[in-house]
Amino acid sequence: MNAPIPIDRATLAHVATASLRDMIIEGRIAPGARLNERVLTEELQVSRTPLREAFKTLAGEGLVELLPQRGAVVAVVDAATVSATYELMADLEGLAGELAAARIQPEELAEIRALQFDMLASHARRDLPGYFRANMQIHNKINAAARNPVLTETYLRLNQRIYGTRYRSNLSNERWDQAIAEHTKILRLLEARDGPALRALLTQHLLNKRATILASLEGSQVAAA
Amino acid sequence: MNAPIPIDRATLAHVATASLRDMIIEGRIAPGARLNERVLTEELQVSRTPLREAFKTLAGEGLVELLPQRGAVVAVVDAATVSATYELMADLEGLAGELAAARIQPEELAEIRALQFDMLASHARRDLPGYFRANMQIHNKINAAARNPVLTETYLRLNQRIYGTRYRSNLSNERWDQAIAEHTKILRLLEARDGPALRALLTQHLLNKRATILASLEGSQVAAA
C-alpha cells in the first residue's frame, strides 16, 4: 500500500486568493480601487465566505488594505513606500549575495551563467519583457543560493508589493546598458566568491534601480496629484 | 462641523485575531498544536466565520500553518528556522543601525540613553524580564530612528515569530555581561553617528544572541526528539 498522500486540495478560498492576487499584481485592479464583495463574488464565482478569507490573506501580504465596516481596497503604493521598500530590498539583495558567494553550488552558478546569456540576448534584441524575466530569474537564483528560506520568503513578499512599479518605469538606454554592465560584474564577483564586494555591488545595483523607478514615478505622481 | 472620524471599530475577527495571536506568541498554545474550530469558538465566544478569518490573518503572519481540509496548527519554529531568522534579523538590525546613525533625532537618542540606564538597572538587580523589556525597547527605538516603515514592519514581523524562543533561552551570566558591554558600545557608536561601525556591531550582537539561543534550543531539541 502507499503512504497517505497529502494532496493540497485547492479550496475555493485558495483559488479566489490566487485570482485576486494576480489581478492586483498585474494592475488589472487599480491601486486604491474598492473591492466590492458582491461584484467579486460574481466575477470569481465564489460565495462571500472564501472571498473574505482571500481578503484577509492578501491583506497579510500587503496587497490589500482592510477598512473595518468599510470594505477592502487595493493597497496604494506611494513613492515614499517604494523608496523605503527598495532601501530594504537593496540591503537584502546584498545579504543574499554575500551568503550566496559562500554557499552557492556549481550547478547553480552554471544556471545563473546561462540566464546571464538569456539576459544579454534580450538586451541585444531590445526585448524589455524578456530582459525583465531573465533579470528577475537571476536575482531569484542568487537569493535561492543564499540558502535562507526566511530571507527568500521576505524578499519575495517585498518584491510582490512593488512588482507593478517595474513595468511602469521607463528604462532609458543608458540605464539599461549600465544595468547590464553591473550584472556582468555581479557574475564575476559571484564566480570569485567575493562576498563583501558582491554585497556592496548588489546593494548599489538595487539603489540604482530605485533611482530609476522613482524618477519615472515622479512624472506620473504629478499627474495623479 | 468635524471631519468624518474614521473609528476603527473592532470587529469580532479583529478581537479573535488579537486573542489567538497572544495565546500563540506567549506559548499558551503549544507549537504544532491543532487549532480546533469548535473548541476555539467556545473559548473565544465567536462563531466560526470570524475565527476562520483570524486563522488566515495569523497564517499570513507566519504564526499559524493552514493544512487544506485538515485544519490549522500553530506554526512550529525549529532550530533551522530560528537560525535563518536570526541571520536575517542580524542584517536588518545592522541596516537599522546604519540608517539610524544618519537619521536619529536628539530626543530619540536621549530616550535610548534613558532606556540604557533602565537596562543597566535591571541587569544590576538580576531582573531578567525587566532586562528583556528594556532591551527590546532599545532595539525598537533604534529601528524607529531608521525612519523606514517597511523595515520596521518586516523587523516586527520576524521578531514576533521567534518571540517564544527568547524566554526559553537560559542566559548565562557571562553572556549577559557581554550583551551589556555590547550595548554600551552600541550607544557610543550611535552618539558618534558612526553608521558602518554601528552596523557591524549590531549585526554581531544579534549573531551572538543567535548562538546563545541555538545553544539553549539544542538541549530541549534532544528532549523533544
Next chain:
DNA sequence: AATCCATAAAATGTATACAAATTTCAGATT
C-alpha cells in the same frame, strides 16, 4: 495481534440568511 473495511462521528469548506453599519439620494430647509 495485526490489518482491513465499512460505517459513524467529527471536522473543515461553502453558501446563505440575518444583523448592523455605511452610503446614497430625494426632498425639505436655509
Next chain:
DNA sequence: AATCTGAAATTTGTATACATTTTATGGATT
C-alpha cells in the same frame, strides 16, 4: 444653489445550515 435630514438601498459583519472531507471506531478476516 448649498446644506441638511432621514428613509431606502447597499454593503459589510456574523451566525448558522448544509456539503464534503477527514478521522475515529468497532467488528470481521487473516
